[in-house]
Amino acid sequence: MSTMNEIYESHLYPSDRIVPVDFEAVRTAPESYVWPKSDVFSSGEQSSVPVIDLMDPNATEHIRQALETWGVFQLLNHGISSSLIEEVENEIRRLFALPAQQKLKVLRSTHGSTGYGLPRIAKNFSQHLWHEGFTVMGSPVDHARKLWPHDYERFCDVMENYQKAMKGLAERLIRLIFLSLGICDEEIRWLGSSDDSGSNNITAALQLNSYPPCPDPDDGQVMGLGPHTDTSLITILRQGDINGLEIFKDGVGWILVPPLAGAFVVNLGDLFQILSNARFRSVIHRAVVNGTRQRYSFAYFYDPPMDFVLSPFCNGLNSGQAPRYRSMTVKDYISVKFNNFMTALSSIEI
Numbered sequence: 001m002s003t004m005n006e007i008y009e010s011h012l013y014p015s016d017r018i019v020p021v022d023f024e025a026v027r028t029a030p031e032s033y034v035w036p037k038s039d040v041f042s043s044g045e046q047s048s049v050p051v052i053d054l055m056d057p058n059a060t061e062h063i064r065q066a067l068e069t070w071g072v073f074q075l076l077n078h079g080i081s082s083s084l085i086e087e088v089e090n091e092i093r094r095l096f097a098l099p100a101q102q103k104l105k106v107l108r109s110t111h112g113s114t115g116y117g118l119p120r121i122a123k124n125f126s127q128h129l130w131h132e133g134f135t136v137m138g139s140p141v142d143h144a145r146k147l148w149p150h151d152y153e154r155f156c157d158v159m160e161n162y163q164k165a166m167k168g169l170a171e172r173l174i175r176l177i178f179l180s181l182g183i184c185d186e187e188i189r190w191l192g193s194s195d196d197s198g199s200n201n202i203t204a205a206l207q208l209n210s211y212p213p214c215p216d217p218d219d220g221q222v223m224g225l226g227p228h229t230d231t232s233l234i235t236i237l238r239q240g241d242i243n244g245l246e247i248f249k250d251g252v253g254w255i256l257v258p259p260l261a262g263a264f265v266v267n268l269g270d271l272f273q274i275l276s277n278a279r280f281r282s283v284i285h286r287a288v289v290n291g292t293r294q295r296y297s298f299a300y301f302y303d304p305p306m307d308f309v310l311s312p313f314c315n316g317l318n319s320g321q322a323p324r325y326r327s328m329t330v331k332d333y334i335s336v337k338f339n340n341f342m343t344a345l346s347s348i349e350i
């Protein structure tokens with residue numbers, strides 16, 4: 001049984017796309033960070049991503065509709081305590097406020113999966129990203145000890161508690177979404193089989209994102225996180241109260257996902273698109289930066305076990321359809337994504 005760490009570690013990542021810019025020294029974005037105007041254009045569209053109350057008796061149906069039309073929704077009444085969320089936010093601030101020298105002690109390596117650095121998608125763009133991140137899979141204790149030798153336990157406890165809570169919520173949502181598709185319990189037996197508290201069965205990741213303010217020479221042409229779809233089955237994102245997240249809607253363009261107090265942004269990733277035989281699509285999204293305020297966000301990515309074979313569900317509401325993707329394991333899809341990025345899904349079409 002392989003873990004998520006092992007799968008990501010088996011892909012050699014280019015060393016020139018790991019170290020974030022030295023935000024303390026660089027006051028304005030160098031030329032290599034400026035994206036073409038046509039790329040950054042926002043649609044100004046007024047309609048917005050649906051907001052769903054998980055306590056609503058019709059929540060399942062609302063979620064199915066939201067996923068079909070938008071691929072993403074904001075979730076309220078999700079049962080995750082606001083104090084736990086605040087604790088994570090405090091730890092994120094404490095982490096990214098450390099001097100650059102200190103953060104570089106836990107820099108992700110070329111064959112690494114966790115730690116400090118640019119997001120993995122940085123290698124897919126010619127322009128650079130105005131971003132620093134920290135990736136956690138399971139216990140972050142080895143890195144936390146290097147960052148705070150005498151005071152590392154708080155960070156570890158908070159990150160582990162949060163991952164546990166997110167695992168519960170992710171599994172609850174996945175079960176609900178599968179049921180809304182008419183897929184029976186039998187097909188989701190694997191759900192809940194992983195145990196991220198042990199180190200031998202990790203199938204989820206927590207990504208902490210920081211976007212320092214960027215006094216941008218040409219307004220809005222610097223990107224925090226370039227356009228991408230998540231690889232996950234499901235992603236649960238918390239953004240603070242600062243604008244930045246945008247989704248791409250076909251025929252419309254880029255639309256802001258406005259920060260909503262207490263809410264999570266929930267979207268499906270490529271793995272769900274495969275399983276649902278493209279009935280649900282993984283939404284393209286990005287994060288833009290602003291000139292004055294440091295923005296933080298954190299995302300929890302949930303995957304099935306790495307050896308799980310993804311075969312499109314062709315029964316249920318998709319009944320009678322032929323599978324659109326060839327079957328493969330989660331770990332093989334991660335390899336396809338590493339080598340193909342935005343064309344990964346079309347490259348496995350039948």
Ligand SMILES: C=C1C[C@]23C[C@H]1CC[C@H]2[C@@]12CCC[C@@](C)(C(=O)O1)[C@H]2[C@@H]3C(=O)O
Nearest residue numbers: 119120121135205207228230231232301
């Ligand atoms: C479990 C995951 C999911 C990863 C890879 C690995 C750890 C870090 C995740 C992210 C986080 C930032 C966006 C993304 C696109 C990236 O560059 O790194 C994500 C990626 C993916 O969804 O593919």
Ligand SMILES: O=C(O)CCC(=O)C(=O)O
Nearest residue numbers: 207209239245287297299
């Ligand atoms: O910062 C955000 O709002 C988006 C983060 C994101 O897309 C990710 O971590 O995958």
Ligand SMILES: [Fe+2]
Nearest residue numbers: 228229230285
């Ligand atoms: Fe994302």
